[in-house]
Amino acid sequence: MAAWGERLAGVRGVLLDISGVLYDCGAGGGRAIAGSVEAVARLKQSHLKVRFCTNDSQKSRGKLVGLLRRLGFDISEDEVTSPAPATCQILKERGLRPHLLIHEGVRSEFDEIDTSNPNCVVIADAAEGFSYQNMNKAFQVLMELENPVLISLGKGRYYKETSGLVLDVGAYMKALEYACGIEAEVVGKPSPEFFKAALQAIGVEAHQAVMIGDDIVGDVGGAQRCGMRGLQVRTGKFRPSDEHHPEVKPDGYVDNLAEAVALLLQHAHK
Amino acid sequence: MAAWGERLAGVRGVLLDISGVLYDCGAGGGRAIAGSVEAVARLKQSHLKVRFCTNDSQKSRGKLVGLLRRLGFDISEDEVTSPAPATCQILKERGLRPHLLIHEGVRSEFDEIDTSNPNCVVIADAAEGFSYQNMNKAFQVLMELENPVLISLGKGRYYKETSGLVLDVGAYMKALEYACGIEAEVVGKPSPEFFKAALQAIGVEAHQAVMIGDDIVGDVGGAQRCGMRGLQVRTGKFRPSDEHHPEVKPDGYVDNLAEAVALLLQHAHK
Structure with a gap:
């Protein structure tokens, strides 16, 4: 288990990027990232508040949620900030x-x-x-x-x-x-107004929240500038060079959403 | 006649932009700008050295020259820097x-x-x-x-x-x-190497040359940074706001190439 897991102490709310974290989009609707369907389910059964925070501007919320539900995700339109x-x-x-x-x-x-x-x-x-x-x-x-x-x-x-x-x-x-x-x-991300709207929707302060995304700049860097913590997943658009990004240092890297959720459930309540 | 015409004294060589100065491109080959065919002819009959200096990258020199010749211009491939x-x-x-x-x-x-x-x-x-x-x-x-x-x-x-x-x-x-x-x-313009190659082709020093173009930044500003003089024509992509450009101040504005050539032939020999 990653040593930096301690940095998740006190987290009450989680913002989840969608594309590259829950699923990879593409022809035929795309495909779920391994372990992500179960990870979202575990998160929603926990004491943590969850909000989906996406920059997807290709699909209406209705279409996006319909697609994700077909892939097995427990998600509804009113849980999405887009x-x-x-x-x-x-x-x-x-x-x-x-x-x-x-x-x-x-x-x-x-x-x-x-x-x-x-x-x-x-x-x-x-x-x-x-x-x-x-x-x-x-x-x-x-x-x-x-x-x-x-x-x-x-x-x-x-x-x-x-x-x-x-x-x-x-x-x-x-x-x-x-x-x-x-x-x-x-x-949209990384605009502070956009992150704040997502946090307001779940009634969580920035210092109590973590953003999980595959975009080192838009997700992780943007969230950190708003006072949140930021985790980068090694799925979606992640590239090995992201781990040496000149400006953004995530609070942690995880292989995928499943690992992020396991760490959160272990450390967030502390 | 424009008062700044005096600033053309000592000019020995002229670099001419093509699109927006000689002609406006478009469906069916485009159309010559009024007076430009005659202006090019006058310039080439004068003591001034002439080089066509274009960023056109949509057509080979052969196609470009063929098109211009059909519009009536006296121009050959070996006179074009592209x-x-x-x-x-x-x-x-x-x-x-x-x-x-x-x-x-x-x-x-x-x-x-x-x-x-x-x-x-x-x-x-x-x-x-x-x-x-x-x-x-x-x-x-x-x-x-x-x-x-x-x-x-x-x-x-x-x-x-x-x-x-x-x-x-x-x-x-x-x-x-x-x-x-x-x-x-x-x-291409405004790269100094590109302007220098055009000047070398006619054996003229930068301080003895003027660039005539419709692009306030790429033609006029680029030429001035190389030590040339720069005139902007009010044809092609010219917009009235160009006359208040925050960074580039042309040596002069002319309504079109015909006016530029008239001024040059009056003042350049001084």
Whole structure:
């Protein structure tokens, strides 16, 4: 058992990344990571509060949860913090009408949003939707605005599909930022507001919480900057070079979610 | 006549950008900018040395020159400095075997390059070739290299087609840089080596030369950093906000190439 397990003392709440921790997405819906279905079940039977905190912006919460339930996970929509609903709230509050560069799978989250005569661009993980034509359209909308606003659902660099690593929304966000000479507003991890919303949902303070993710920067580094602890799993997009990251030092590394949960259940109550 | 015309005294050589200065590219080959065909002819009949210095990486020099000649321009292949031949020289010198993310129109420039078992990625203005699939392939090649090398043919943010502004290679270069955590090597403007190669071809020193372009940063700013003078034309991708650029102050603005040439012929000999 890892010596740093002691650092989990006093944890009351757990934020779980989904892609790369619970499952690897991909064709046919993806596949559960070995041991993760059981680990989630153990965690939810324990005294610890659990919240799923994802940057997945390719699927509506309904679709994501449906997919995970088919893979065997005990999860419901109201346990998930994801960027699309948070973005809709921001759009409404600020009277923004977005041009949407998003995946069809998440479009239903924006059903109630006015998209006429756009005064901003919202970009999410559009995957195949990141065509040259669609990128040009988003670029042209931004260039025609006096004060261009670009909202990005997460800024992940890449993630793992069952077929291999693929580009995430952050890469395309950077392309538009550079072309337009602007800086995007990021909704999702590692934005502190996003982590705080997830913690509020389970009534846990940052210093009592741990984030478990496969993204050394977005999950682990982001959580630590908010005062949480952060564990990196060696599944999903994890790469051996992450263990020598120049800036982010996780509170611990675990082979997978199953090991993380075993450590938590041993040490968190202390 | 512009008061700053005096600043053109002593000019012996002229570097001309092509897209946005000579013509606007687009469907059906694009169209010449009014007055530019005659302006090039006047310039070449004068005592001034002329070199075409383009970041166009979508077409081979042969195709580009053929297109311009059909539009009426007096131009030949050996008068053009463009990034593809410069890149091929670098690849050969350093024993690099590229994965090519390029437009079909420029592929012939790379005919003699070994692309087996790639140990670098070369990215050019691939236009429609910037699909999610092709971007992922380039990303994956880079991520599998121990020392990833990304060479970008220019780093333009956007350019003008007859249909409007479209993203240039620089935006996609930034996407790959961010995703891989690396910095690309740029071959083309505003790289000093590239400008120097163009000046050498006409035997003119930087302080005796002026660059005329529509890109405030890549053409004008890049040339000035090399000790040349730089004029911006109000054609092509020019936008009124360029006249208040926070960093680059051109030696002068002209409405188009015709005005630039008129000023040059009046003042350069002084």
